[in-house]
Amino acid sequence: MKKPVKVLLLVLAGIAVIVLAIVIFISTAKIPEFEVDYPDLSVEATPERVAEGERIASVICMQCHASTDGKLGGAYMADAQDFGEIYASNITQHPDVGIAGYTDGELAYLIRSGVDRDGKYIPPWMPKFPLLSDEDLYSVIAFLKSDHPMVQPSDLEQPEPKPSFFAKFLLRTGLEPLPYPDEPVVAPPKSDQVAYGRYLAVGKFDCYSCHSASFAKMDPLQPENSKGYFGGGNVLYDKEMNKVYSSNLTMDEETGIGSWTREEFVMALRFGRKPDGTTVQPPMAPAPRITDEEASAIWAYLQTIPVIRNEIE
Ligand code: HEC
Ligand code: HEC
Numbered sequence: 574m575k576k577p578v579k580v581l582l583l584v585l586a587g588i589a590v591i592v593l594a595i596v597i598f599i600s601t602a603k604i605p606e607f608e609v610d611y612p613d614l615s616v617e618a619t620p621e622r623v624a625e626g627e628r629i630a631s632v633i634c635m636q637c638h639a640s641t642d643g644k645l646g647g648a649y650m651a652d653a654q655d656f657g658e659i660y661a662s663n664i665t666q667h668p669d670v671g672i673a674g675y676t677d678g679e680l681a682y683l684i685r686s687g688v689d690r691d692g693k694y695i696p697p698w699m700p701k702f703p704l705l706s707d708e709d710l711y712s713v714i715a716f717l718k719s720d721h722p723m724v725q726p727s728d729l730e731q732p733e734p735k736p737s738f739f740a741k742f743l744l745r746t747g748l749e750p751l752p753y754p755d756e757p758v759v760a761p762p763k764s765d766q767v768a769y770g771r772y773l774a775v776g777k778f779d780c781y782s783c784h785s786a787s788f789a790k791m792d793p794l795q796p797e798n799s800k801g802y803f804g805g806g807n808v809l810y811d812k813e814m815n816k817v818y819s820s821n822l823t824m825d826e827e828t829g830i831g832s833w834t835r836e837e838f839v840m841a842l843r844f845g846r847k848p849d850g851t852t853v854q855p856p857m858a859p860a861p862r863i864t865d866e867e868a869s870a871i872w873a874y875l876q877t878i879p880v881i882r883n884e885i886e
Pocket of ligand 1: 660694695733
């Protein structure tokens, strides 16, 4: 063999070995575990909190955790296929397959930071709620522990997640739990409509994550720093795995919702009807339980954020 050919073969073999090593490195990634200090918490379950927790869960948690038996028994998440075979857990009070064993502090840590009671990190297939106010967090916990029919034991057993190569790649990029806040988290007063609207849009109802450019370029602690904040274009899937791009919710007149009225926005958000007569498509779920007052506050807040020109297909 001529010398240059030999050298070339050696280089190619070298590259093949490196690629193989990287593939093995990624495919052996495990979901990491962390040692955390769960907060010492005992939530007082007032009827108001249980009711508000049920409402928050109906807007957020039920989208993934609702089961066919009418409870929060969990479900397969077809729209998370990029991440692998993912199942939202059974979060009813079943002692074996549900979350009966969780303390209030462990639930708080999981919802805010994304670490379960065994120390296992919850990858991005479940959102985290670091900016949810303590009061709203306590409401969710009070609801999960209440005698509401949706959280009574469901015996559905959800399998462990089977992460795809892509998800394992993400795990190798050093994903970490969000820091648990050491200061109280307090929602702004309703009287400050814009601040309150921001709280609803980023802290409580998590609108910005779907409605910014990419889940991978989100900043959960400072949502405004997320790529394409509220400019839409994030890729989501409906149940049949068709791609659906999130809408541009900034006030650009042509590519956003700048030509809508407040009433039109409230109608689209709460009841899924758009000004042109079409309906909002899944996975965007109309949220009738978001009140008119809350929808108006979100609208007021959206008036104040930087306008992004981004044409959505
Ligand atoms: C986008 C889908 C999605 C949403 C929305 C969501 N979850 Fe989850 N949740 C998941 C998935 C998926 C898992 C399983 C994670 C795993 O096993 O890695 C999970 C796990 C959990 C667990 C851990 C259960 C266990 O057995 O350890 C709890 C508790 C939980 N979720 C509560 C909630 C609450 C409360 C809300 C609403 C505030 C919520 N989730 C919203 C997808 C979601
Ligand atoms: C699970 C991801 C997801 C979440 C969470 C979400 N949206 Fe959406 N939203 C979408 C997608 C995808 C569309 C595009 C649907 C379509 O084309 O009909 C959409 C469409 C909309 C529209 C219609 C806009 C238009 O131009 O047609 C409005 C208004 C809207 N969302 C507001 C909100 C608000 C406010 C929140 C928070 C309370 C929110 N969305 C939460 C994914 C989401």
